[in-house]
Amino acid sequence: xxxxxxxxxxxxLLPALAVATPVAAPPAHAQGRVEVANDRGGAEADLRYRTxxxxxxxxxxxxxxxxxxxxxxxxxVRDPGGGAWRPTRGGLTGQDYRYVPDAEDAADSQGYLRxxxxxxxxxxxxATAVVGRDGSFEVDLTVPGPVFRSVDRAxxxxxxxxxxxxxGVITLGAHGVxxxxxxxxxxxxxxxxxxxxxxxxxxxxxxxxxxAGGAGPAAGATPPTAPAAxxxxxxxxxxxxxxxxxxxxxxxxxxxxxxxxxxxxxxxSARGFTPGEQVVAVLGDGEAALGPVVTGxxxxxxxxxxxxxxxxxxxxxxxxxxxASGTTVxxxxxxxxxxxxxxxxxTDAAAAPADGGPGLGLTxxxxxxxxxxxAFLLALGGLVRSxxxxxxxxxxxxxxxxxxxx
Numbered sequence: 001x002x003x004x005x006x007x008x009x010x011x012x013l014l015p016a017l018a019v020a021t022p023v024a025a026p027p028a029h030a031q032g033r034v035e036v037a038n039d040r041g042g043a044e045a046d047l048r049y050r051t052x053x054x055x056x057x058x059x060x061x062x063x064x065x066x067x068x069x070x071x072x073x074x075x076x077v078r079d080p081g082g083g084a085w086r087p088t089r090g091g092l093t094g095q096d097y098r099y100v101p102d103a104e105d106a107a108d109s110q111g112y113l114r115x116x117x118x119x120x121x122x123x124x125x126x127a128t129a130v131v132g133r134d135g136s137f138e139v140d141l142t143v144p145g146p147v148f149r150s151v152d153r154a155x156x157x158x159x160x161x162x163x164x165x166x167x168g169v170i171t172l173g174a175h176g177v178x179x180x181x182x183x184x185x186x187x188x189x190x191x192x193x194x195x196x197x198x199x200x201x202x203x204x205x206x207x208x209x210x211x212a213g214g215a216g217p218a219a220g221a222t223p224p225t226a227p228a229a230x231x232x233x234x235x236x237x238x239x240x241x242x243x244x245x246x247x248x249x250x251x252x253x254x255x256x257x258x259x260x261x262x263x264x265x266x267x268x269s270a271r272g273f274t275p276g277e278q279v280v281a282v283l284g285d286g287e288a289a290l291g292p293v294v295t296g297x298x299x300x301x302x303x304x305x306x307x308x309x310x311x312x313x314x315x316x317x318x319x320x321x322x323x324a325s326g327t328t329v330x331x332x333x334x335x336x337x338x339x340x341x342x343x344x345x346x347t348d349a350a351a352a353p354a355d356g357g358p359g360l361g362l363t364x365x366x367x368x369x370x371x372x373x374x375a376f377l378l379a380l381g382g383l384v385r386s387x388x389x390x391x392x393x394x395x396x397x398x399x400x401x402x403x404x405x406x
Contacts, residue, residue: 032060032070032135034169034186038193045143046193047163052111053141053188055169060135061181062118068177069117070131074143075099075150076160076167077185087172088180098150098160099170101323103276103294111142115174123175141169146190151323155282155289162190253320253329260316263309263338269302270320270329277324281305284316292323313337 036043036053045051055072077085077097085096093099102113106128109115116137117127124130129137146162160167168187173179251272259267266283273279278292279301288305295301301320312335319330 032171032182032184033058034171034184036141036169036186036188039198040193042191042193044189044191044193045146047146047190048192049194049197050145051143051193052198053143053169055114055139055141057116057131057137057171057184058135059181060131060137060171061179062131062133062135064118064133065120066118066177067121067123068173068175068179069115069121069123069127070137070171070182071104071174072114072116072139072141073099073102073170074112074141074148074167074188075170076162076165077170080166080168080185080187083183083185085185086180086183087178088183092153094151094153097170098152098158100144100148101150101278101292104174108276111140112144114139114141117174143188149323149326151278151280151292151321153289154286155280155291155319155321157321157323157326157328162188251327251329253318253331255318255331255333257333260307260333261336261338262307262311262313264307266305266307266318267303268305268318268320268331269300271298271300272329273299273301273320273322273327274325275299277322280321280323282319282321283307287311287316295322307335309338311335311338 035056035058037056038044038046038051038053045053057070057072060070075098078091079085079096083089085091091097100112102111103109104113104115105126106115107126109128114128115123115126116129116131116139117124119130119133121127121130129139131137146167148160148162149157150160152158166187168185171182171184173182251270253270254268256267259265268281270279273295275295275297277295277299279295280289280291281293281303282289283305287308288311290303290305293301293303305318314335315332316335317330317332319328321328
């Protein structure tokens with residue numbers, strides 16, 4: 001009876017205890033987060049002049065000794081609220097997000113893109129900063145203004161106006177290594193921050209000429225690596241720290257026509273781009289593409305583009321576009337048919353080894369005959385060895401004694 005009474009008194013209290021007792025939630029993976037601030041303490045970028053933002057990251061995943069790291073850049077994302085722009089969710093550069101192009105190497109970067117390496121990474125020497133073991137970092141990022149140029153998926157140079165779309169600081173995995181925990185987007189609002197153009201550091205004095213992308217009027221400034229106008233063969237300059245880099249010679253594209261075969265790899269080279277800029281190669285209307293590829297110190301670039309096996313025979317056009325300078329070069333060339341076997345003919349697998357080396361010229365029938373002949377010879381050799389062994393076998397002792405008695 002006492003037990004029943006005790007249960008009766010306690011039972012009504014169980015729901016209240018369940019509500020009052022906190023339930024520990026399962027631990028969740030930390031997500032990177034970013035804070036930005038200009039030199040005035042606000043989080044805005046100027047409508048007319050370049051703005052230097054201090055970007056502080058926290059909660060990022062640090063992979064000690066891991067390849068890659070984090071890219072920090074200024075740009076636009078298609079879905080800032082939902083996150084569909086993220087590379088781990090299928091987002092593509094030039095389509096779902098665009099950014100101000102710049103070199104990732106700290107020695108060549110002009111501040112529009114920063115590379116933050118993992119601690120102990122083999123590429124840490126190229127980075128502006130290193131992710132702390134607690135997942136934190138701090139870099140300075142330059143915002144060119146509310147308008148910048150980028151490259152879309154078709155390789156075309158497009159203009160992004162941050163007064164019409166949402167722009168901000170983008171972070172994502174570096175060197176092609178995708179990492180969802182390090183993918184963030186922090187919106188940056190544009191407002192009037194400065195009454196006059198802020199003084200630039202002595203070691204990175206920008207070129208004020210319009211062709212070099214100096215600070216412009218309220219319509220928005222463009223980065224030094226993205227001139228306001230560049231002709232099809234123009235070699236625009238790119239202002240670097242304490243120097244002005246220029247492309248060496250007029251822009252030109254050369255295609256190795258011997259490699260212009262459907263299903264093969266087309267080899268090309270070009271020159272006349274801005275040193276260190278990103279170049280995208282596009283075949284026709286997008287039948288194939290390559291890039292971005294970073295140009296060398298003389299503005300040169302070379303690449304190998306895989307041609308589709310079903311690419312039609314005939315004349316095609318390869319187009320190279322510089323993301324920073326806007327320089328565009330094209331060349332038209334004939335493409336020959338590939339060496340694929342007809343659909344109604346047997347496939348000669350033995351004649352084309354997987355490693356691409358020279359074949360033996362053996363058909364499947366010949367291979368079968370060779371294998372059968374080898375098996376027959378092995379069996380025949382075993383039979384001969386067995387007969388010889390029997391011929392050399394010693395006679396039993398009884399037979400020898402009987403012979404002697406006779």
